[in-house]
Amino acid sequence: MFAPAHQNVLPFDGEVHLYPNFYEEEGSLDIFEQLKHSILWKQDKMKIYGKMVNFARLTSWYADGDQEYTYSGVVNTPIPFTPLLRQIKEAAEQQCGKQFNSALLNYYRHGGDSMGWHSDDEKELADNPVIASASFGATRTFQFKHKQQKNAKVSIALNNGSLLIMQGATQHNWLHQVPKTTKQPGPRINITFRDIKY
Numbered sequence: 001m002f003a004p005a006h007q008n009v010l011p012f013d014g015e016v017h018l019y020p021n022f023y024e025e026e027g028s029l030d031i032f033e034q035l036k037h038s039i040l041w042k043q044d045k046m047k048i049y050g051k052m053v054n055f056a057r058l059t060s061w062y063a064d065g066d067q068e069y070t071y072s073g074v075v076n077t078p079i080p081f082t083p084l085l086r087q088i089k090e091a092a093e094q095q096c097g098k099q100f101n102s103a104l105l106n107y108y109r110h111g112g113d114s115m116g117w118h119s120d121d122e123k124e125l126a127d128n129p130v131i132a133s134a135s136f137g138a139t140r141t142f143q144f145k146h147k148q149q150k151n152a153k154v155s156i157a158l159n160n161g162s163l164l165i166m167q168g169a170t171q172h173n174w175l176h177q178v179p180k181t182t183k184q185p186g187p188r189i190n191i192t193f194r195d196i197k198y
């Protein structure tokens with residue numbers, strides 16, 4: 001199922017809006033390069049069956065204040081927003097009518113980098129959080145899967161300069177992922193802006 005822009009991407013039980021050309025195309029490639037070089041990327045690890053395994057992507061965590069945030073079992077200590085991140089955040093805030101105080105960045109270096117099925121339902125987020133997701137660089141597929149109705153699936157493409165807004169009951173009812181691909185996409189950086197309650 002491929003959804004056109006500005007309609008709800010989800011058929012029921014949640015609200016997701018996609019703006020494919022939110023950040024201007026050429027400027028977005030420039031943003032990609034700037035983020036690639038200026039963000040303090042780190043390689044997180046996770047324990048799987050007693051073994052430490054690298055995350056299939058690089059990550060970074062920026063926020064106002066100095067509160068820690070636990071994500072996928074990793075405790076993140078925030079770095080203060082850079083002027084560029086603040087600029088990207090403010091544009092997303094205008095579109096959402098909502099303020100964000102933190103940003104999780106993910107750097108997918110190649111098609112082998114990915115993020116598995118999950119919901120953004122950490123206890124530090126609101127019950128029905130508004131999450132704004134900005135993408136720069138290569139296009140990657142982003143999929144939703146309903147938690148109960150196993151055949152309810154939605155697949156969209158997140159291209160350079162796109163903004164995806166997830167809100168309402170989305171995180172209660174749907175999982176999302178960025179699957180691995182053998183199509184050899186170039187590198188991609190995604191920023192999810194969140195409002196964390198400390």
Ligand SMILES: O=C(O)CCC(=O)C(=O)O
Binds near residue numbers: 106115120133178192
């Ligand atoms: O890279 C993406 O588009 C998804 C990122 C994501 O789901 C997350 O950071 O929770």
Ligand SMILES: [Fe+2]
Binds near residue numbers: 118119120176
């Ligand atoms: Fe997520």
